Amino acid sequence: MAKNLAPDSTRRSEKSRRAIYDAALALVGEVGYPKTTIEGIAARAGVGKQTIYRWWSSKAEVLMEAFLDLGEQVNRDVGQEPYVIPDTGDLAADLKAVLRATVDELKDPRFEVPSRALAAEGVVNEQLGRQFVAKLLEPSLQLYVERLRSAQAAGDVRPDVDPRIALELFVSPLAQRWLQYSGPISHEYTDTLVDYALHGIAPR
Template identity: 55%
Template sequence: MPSATPKNPDVSRRSAHSRTAILRASVELVGEVGYPRLTIEAIAARAGVGKQTIYRWWPSKAAVLLEAFTDLVHSEEHGSGLPDTGDLEADLKAVLRATADEFSDAGFEAPYRALAVASAADPELAEQFAVRLREPGRKLYAERLRAAQRAGQIDPAVDPDLAVELLLGPFQQRWLNRTGPLTHAFTDGLVELVLRALTPRSAAD
């Protein structure tokens, strides 16, 4: 352990450790008790820190949770853009399969559902959720679709933002309403059907 400047690195290590513990505790707890019953006190107790440590860094439980999810999602495939191998269908299938796997993990699904439910009921939380999590994710999809459009793989008449809604809306509806399983067969079929809408029609059409 390097400790040439002994004091600050220790503080910084302790801070990093506390931050990780707080974010993990917030995600675990919201999955267990739901967003309305989540409290800063409970997060502090689970993380083994004082309440004031949390309030020093975050103004509210929403802020803690949104940072926790932003960390989670950024550690996944969304961090540095969608894959671009040049094969749009393969890339979208890979990303949606990975997303389906993520939503099949109860440790991710339960807290994410709690946050989604709370956001649907609370416009202010929905706004923060959108700015921190949803819009950055959708932007990555739209960028990938624009690259495909420039490569002539998507019809110039198609609005990439609407195309993203076409791709993600059915996934979310199936997940949130539990209308069907999030299998790879579903996500592959969805990508194939959406690409039928996006690809250029032949001159005959």
């Protein structure tokens, strides 16, 4: 159904859904995951608790979906199609383009504050950590797996390389610098990671 033909009830639902996402992300960024409650999200979004429970069964579920939605928005704003890694035939260029967009996203305050709150809780709360990985992190890593498999088919990556491990050579350094404040992040930095990962640090 085209958006402009949506009945009033659907439009109202969409508006509530967006208000709930915004409230959940703002709240978790301000008070942290443990103190974020369905009641608090409902109050901030100006909806009844029952409206939230009609769609989601826990605060973790609301937050995961709010993040998926935010990721789509932020990606679009930085000029990247969400959930796609380009395949131009130039592996290095494609990986560098996606990682540059990720750097921009990680520096976007809309994304940074709530993401840190959720990531921090995931470090000490194994159940939430694994949910976060299954719903948010792993699906985005699988895009790299697919791109690396296509590169293997094209002869640009060795056939004996495990793509799920290989992607970590450029994704994890960026993640660690961001998560732990262990170093500055920039386009130049992620370009370097891609070059080292593809060609190795030993002489050829």
